[in-house]
Amino acid sequence: MTCPVTIYVALLRAVNVGGTGNLPMDELKTICRSAGFTAIETYIASGNIVFECDAPAARIKAELEKRLQKKMGKPVGVALRTGAELSAVLKANPFPGAPPNYTVAVFLDGKPPADALDHAAGVVDEEMRLGRREIYVHYPKGQGRSKLRIPAARNGTARNMNTVAALVEKASKRKPRPR
DSSP states (O other): OOOBOEEEEEEETTOBSSGGGBOOHHHHHHHHHHTTOEEEEEOTTTTEEEEEEOSOHHHHHHHHHHHHHHHHSSOOOEEEEEHHHHHHHHHTOSOTTSOGGGEEEEEOSSOOOTTGGGGOBSOSSOEEEEOSSEEEEEOTTOGGGOOOBOGGGTTOEEEEHHHHHHHHHHHHTSOOOBO
């Protein structure tokens, strides 16, 4: 019996092209190759990786976080989704009429608490909805101007819908291969 290799998307928390989270994408690809991932592709320099692996998600996440901590000298959170799961996040966007660059999904490791939005502070005109393992937020005036704080999202990592759509497209172009 042959099983297909799974297509994954990893979203790193607090990784960018400058500042304290600086990690060049070539170095990230090297870390991923050393972990045994294949067909590695990064998207914009903010810690987005599409790759293939036949290991279980929990093992992939733990291994990537361990290697990133060693490289960065601090913990780096990783939100991991299969290509199909990420596609479902995009389809479930509760704000489809809002500009995609003003709407984000905050990716969490687990289901957000049912009362997560009740504890949000600094709400002005932002709209929020809970997803399966995400919190969706529409920022009508832009995320950079918002004072919104959602305690349940503290350990998550946000991506706007343009980025989510681009990652879904990259993942969907791949054909699962037998391992």
